[in-house]
Amino acid sequence: MDWDWVFAAEIIPTLLDGVVITIQATLLGSAVAMVVGMFFAILRRSRNVFVSKPVGFFIDFVRGTPLLVQLYFLFYILPDIGILLSPLVAGVIGLGLHYGTYTSEVYRAGIDNVPSGQWEAAKAANLTMPQTWCHVILPQAIPPMIPVLANYIVSMFKETPLLAAITVLELMNQARSLANFHYRYLEPMTLVGVFFLIISVFSVVLLRWLENRFKRVG
Amino acid sequence: MAQWSGYLELILQGALVTLQLTVLGTVVALIMAFLGGLGRLSRHWWIRWLATGYIEFFRGTSIFVQLFWAYFVLPLFGIPLSPLQAGVLALGLNVGAYGAEVVRGAIQSVPKEQYEACTALNLTGWQRMRHVILPQAFVLMLPTFGNNAIELLKGTAVVSLISLSDMTFQAQVVRAQTGETALPFLTILLLYFVFSTAISTAIRGLERHLARGLDGTRS
Numbered sequence: 001m002d003w004d005w006v007f008a009a010e011i012i013p014t015l016l017d018g019v020v021i022t023i024q025a026t027l028l029g030s031a032v033a034m035v036v037g038m039f040f041a042i043l044r045r046s047r048n049v050f051v052s053k054p055v056g057f058f059i060d061f062v063r064g065t066p067l068l069v070q071l072y073f074l075f076y077i078l079p080d081i082g083i084l085l086s087p088l089v090a091g092v093i094g095l096g097l098h099y100g101t102y103t104s105e106v107y108r109a110g111i112d113n114v115p116s117g118q119w120e121a122a123k124a125a126n127l128t129m130p131q132t133w134c135h136v137i138l139p140q141a142i143p144p145m146i147p148v149l150a151n152y153i154v155s156m157f158k159e160t161p162l163l164a165a166i167t168v169l170e171l172m173n174q175a176r177s178l179a180n181f182h183y184r185y186l187e188p189m190t191l192v193g194v195f196f197l198i199i200s201v202f203s204v205v206l207l208r209w210l211e212n213r214f215k216r217v218g
Numbered sequence: 219m220a221q222w223s224g225y226l227e228l229i230l231q232g233a234l235v236t237l238q239l240t241v242l243g244t245v246v247a248l249i250m251a252f253l254g255g256l257g258r259l260s261r262h263w264w265i266r267w268l269a270t271g272y273i274e275f276f277r278g279t280s281i282f283v284q285l286f287w288a289y290f291v292l293p294l295f296g297i298p299l300s301p302l303q304a305g306v307l308a309l310g311l312n313v314g315a316y317g318a319e320v321v322r323g324a325i326q327s328v329p330k331e332q333y334e335a336c337t338a339l340n341l342t343g344w345q346r347m348r349h350v351i352l353p354q355a356f357v358l359m360l361p362t363f364g365n366n367a368i369e370l371l372k373g374t375a376v377v378s379l380i381s382l383s384d385m386t387f388q389a390q391v392v393r394a395q396t397g398e399t400a401l402p403f404l405t406i407l408l409l410y411f412v413f414s415t416a417i418s419t420a421i422r423g424l425e426r427h428l429a430r431g432l433d434g435t436r437s
Binding site: 069193 | 277279280282286287375379389406413
């Protein structure tokens, strides 16, 4: 089968529509993952066993099961209990929760890296728990984690094609419908690969920059 | 509820396919990880280039694109693959690329003195790898390999999209036939969790087993 440049040029605008949705899903999903991950990390450190144990189990469970099945679960089961979500919203929640369990480990490591003297100083200064977290611990813990978190954004980006399974019209789904419509698989599938490669290469450059920017001094 | 046992059997059949994919995929991934990892450390520049190209390509594009490409595009070049073959190939090559970086990192973290000692003992390159470097490096690779194997297990769910009847696919069949969503999906979520827990437990056991007698060598 020969590569058809005209056909390839013809389908690029449609594929670009898909790229936009893919990037949207990635950005929204990362925002959810960043916030959720932080709460997971903080809750897992709770001294109350009835909080830390269930949260810990939930994290292990989500990490040990496929994102695709979790997406199906969200997409098919939530409507049963009366929560109607658009495919994209369900997808963003799924991506965010799944990656939130990964980022929670990053936050945990970052928080553990804050010297215990900081905790003691906060206590000595009579700060409340929320004040300690917001003004002392997190501002020190977060900058070194940024490159690692960005790494997870890149891997999340590579998982967005899963959203096609719950009917989000992202890049992969656009390519599939184009391929089925014209009955040509070579160009759409290859172009999807090329788009992914281009975006990945750019994000690797961005990652290197972030790593340099937030490198720990000393 | 009476028919549920029949549907459960369907899901268990899918579980078998998932296990098969995971085991075969892991074998391919292990081979590729060592080829890629050792290739990146090769003395010959063209082997290093080849290995780097393989690793960057498979880590840079997504597993889904690779899977669809293997299943839909390769037949056009005269390489028809069954869904199982495409699944094993794509999963193995993809996870193998991640594993290759682990192999490289672990081998490079073996202290330089070990290499010097091998030269002093007049070991050949192969003997050095086989008896000195790898036994130490392998223990370092294990935990990450365990995580990679779990990633592979989770990746198998995707092959249901190319019509391979794995656990996820069977759950969809049950959903279509019964209109029941919660039960089949909760069942397979639980089964996946059991599998991944089994993998991480097995790896931890293996790690303990292999780490015996290495106490003196780790700094």
